[in-house]
Amino acid sequence: MFRKVKRKTDGRRNFDDRDTSFDTSVGAGGFHDDLAQYPHRLSFYKLPPMEEVTLEEFETWAIDRLKVLLEIESCSARSMTFKETEQVMEKMLAKYLPLNVPSKESSSLYQERKKDHYSHFILRLAFCRSEELRRRFVKAETTLFKLRYNMLSMTEQRNFVNSLDLPWVAATEEEKTKFESQLYACSYSSVRALLRAGSASGVKITDDQVRQYLKHQTFYKLPFEYVPDLLAMRTAFLHQGYVYVGQFQQSSLIISEYSKFLKEQLDLTVRGLPGLDEDDRLVPVLNNLSKGYISAEYNDGGNSSNGEDSEVNSENVNTFLSDMPLCMQRLMEGVSVNHHLKYGGRQQLAFFLKGIGLSADEALKFWRNQFTKSMSAERFNKDYKYNFRHNYGLEGGRINYKPWDCKTIMNKPNPTKSEYHGCPYRDLHRDELLVMLGKLGLEGNRSTDDVLDLSNRGEYQAACTKVFELVNRDNIDYALKTKSGNVDQSSIVHPNQYFDRSRYLKKLREGTVGKGAESQSGESQSIATQ
Amino acid sequence: MPSFEESDPAPISPSPAPELPSSQVHPATVSPTKHQKENDQDDDDFIPENKTKDDDGDQKMIFDDDNEEPELKSSTSEIEKPSIIQQSKPSSSKSSSSTTTTTSTKYKPSSADMKHYYERYLPFKSIFLWLNHSPAPQTDFTMREFAFEYKSGAYHRYNSFSNVSEFKSTVLKAEPTRFEIGAVYPIEPKLRKQVSKNVMKPQMKEFVLDIDLTDYDDIRTCCSGTSICEKCWKFINIAIEIIDVALKNDFGFKHLLWVFSGRRGCHCWISDYRARVMDENIRRSVIEYLDVLHVKGSKKSNGGVASLNMFRKPYHPHIERSLEVLKDQFIDVVIREQDPWRHEDRYEDLARAVPDYRLTNALMKYWKTTTDRSSADKWLDVDKYYQNLKIQSFDLQDWKKEMIFKTMYPRLDVEVSRQMIHLLKSPFCVHPGTGNVCIPFDPSKEKFNPLTAPNLQTLFNEDEEHVENTSLQPSIDLFNKYVRELMKEELSKKRTRDESKENLEF
């Protein structure tokens, strides 16, 4: 094994100028040849990638996969059931890591699988560096694997399992008869649960049905070392060193096998890592990835700075308070109380307002109105005007700054006592946070406990998402019930995403969601839909 | 987006260093990396968990190395220098044992006795063959860790020997009160200072089990603590019966060695190749499979009683089979002989174990007023009140089975079995507190009786010079037979292992 790979690697070095021949092979041999590398939609990722990719592919593929994994983590942080996670992830996967059905006429199958394969290995490199990262990676990847395994057709599942090379031996009919009562005892509760799930609620499952079901089940014998969990929980029959696994237990088995395999591989990867540092172009990319440095590309639809058709202006911006996430509400409160904000807060709020459609002129009006209640107009013009115009790219470097996402916000220095920036779920004392939640109408029930709990555990965005769901519960229910639009349940990663999602739901409710609203709602374009 | 300016399409490959892929997942294939765990525990300072409560209850001094200060002091002021070579013996009157036990204070082996025993009696060669699996020394033995324990309480880890004569001569010189056997490492443990800590990860070890009567103190009434008698030893014999059949029938292990621990329990060593190469994760699952009650160890549940869903019906075949063994002996061993619920301080245990509030209260009230009802009476009282009160919240027969299980099912030490770095006293060592020899025995031949086990004193009375003439010899014969069978299988298995390895390489 080891030797074989080494030879391949050596070979590759000799063909370093091969990139062009690669192109011709696609054209001539067709994608079938290439697809032979990826015979199944799903993979244990046993072999590392051998072909070259551009630095750009390297990075974007990795980031796409990272987005998927982060979303999976966020689902589990919000303790979603597997079904719920499936719903949320379906869209994410289709967008960032599609693996389409083979029958679908598509020449991109190879490209999809290659992206999946490479991005997995890139993230292995990025995430093998600490125990904690490895643990997170294995957990998220295992869930991803499970999601995808369940998306496979029966035939695909069977073919995939056969390809795995596990030492399965089917139990003979004699063995099945001989151990009938043992197999029955060990499978009883899982089979019952299975049958119950498959029938109308309230229907009683009889022992006879369980027996009948087992009669048609294939059982496989597997050395007990392969199924430590089934063993430890005594949920399978063990005889002479072999565990008898029913077909119905196969998927959980394969999933745990994958998780075990991946963990071992990561441990091996760490040891192989020093050699990698030679290629210094990769190191910064990997470092960024492992820091979780990902800005969810927030697409502001390009309409915010010209803002003619925007509904937000300096006069009415306060009426949108309830659409803003807690961090922004807090900043808005800070300005209206003090008629001033320190630099960090000013930046955080100004970019956000820009993102919700406050034009440069309207923004200047807004800030002037507020600030001149505590200072002279001259002072404002002298000390602050430049700063606000700069934010819109109208001064200095003329860069079109983008609204900050939560990660950026949280990477800035923590707020001091008289500052309002940052993320309240992280920065506020729990009593202060409770007061703020109270103002949102969330009081003393179990939900606020959940929110506090999530913030305590450092799951700030999950806390924020939870609050969004609580505050907008009616509108979400309405949208779900009437099936009138896309209800995005992914985690909040960006304050403007929070805002746009809130606006979108309100408009659905009011029935004013139309063309204009759609394009206004940047997030429903970039994150929610598709 | 991450700050990455370069859009240079220069080809790069994400494939890392070439040693990354390894698709070997079969546990029977041992690669030097396979069993490395992220156990960042400082091995040198590691005190096996049960050390502090081991047979004597002494605290142990742990010496990292010859010239370092002890990290844990025992009650004696005298610190024995643990160097193997220049051994200055402390006078035996200054014994470090701070806990005096209620029994067997009659005889404690002296240094001279021990020396003589090591010289003439202890079957070093057999132990060597047992651990080495072959007549000529191989790494199974040479890279094996041995630990010495001294009279002072000092505990010296990471000894290793290149052959049987070095093994014997070192023990003779060092004169430990006993020695323990640990895992096989990738290098000789005595050379561990020459390699990085990451290398010193255990590769292989026999799978071991430890059963001790002190874990039965909530049900024993005949004795407590370190003392034992024939009545309570029955719990150990029951445990052996249940574990033995599970290891053989369920796991398919063949080479089981049961060893008396010298005072109040026993060990089981499983030497099958498949058992030796298990990693800690698998060891944990095996022991959890067996440890139905999990009375001890990490997963401690309240009151040390397993939750009821362990006994969800239909019972797992292992539970069902164990129940058959326990059922027959419950009345004799528990109800009659231990009579555990006769007195006020314990009958609450029985009443509270009933999963119905009304029934519990009724029983408590009755037993409070009507004193001196035996456990047998009380066991029947439960039936009576169950009927009278027309209890329907639980099934009485199921509950009785659970009670039988909870009082008698083997109580295992999970950590001893799980941890590969854990050491266990060698067979044929002498228990320093009793002088009993830790002899192997075959439970399928006859039930072991610890009260008639060979003791250093009696052995020397039998014959001072020739072990063949003493009652130790049958145990040595039994051990040798066991080792021969193990070696025979090992050699044939090894041949096929090597062959298949070669096949892979070509």
Ligand code: SF4
């Ligand atoms: S999670 Fe993000 S959007 Fe929510 S309050 Fe914190 S920073 Fe603002």
Ligand SMILES: [Zn+2]
């Ligand atoms: Zn006793």
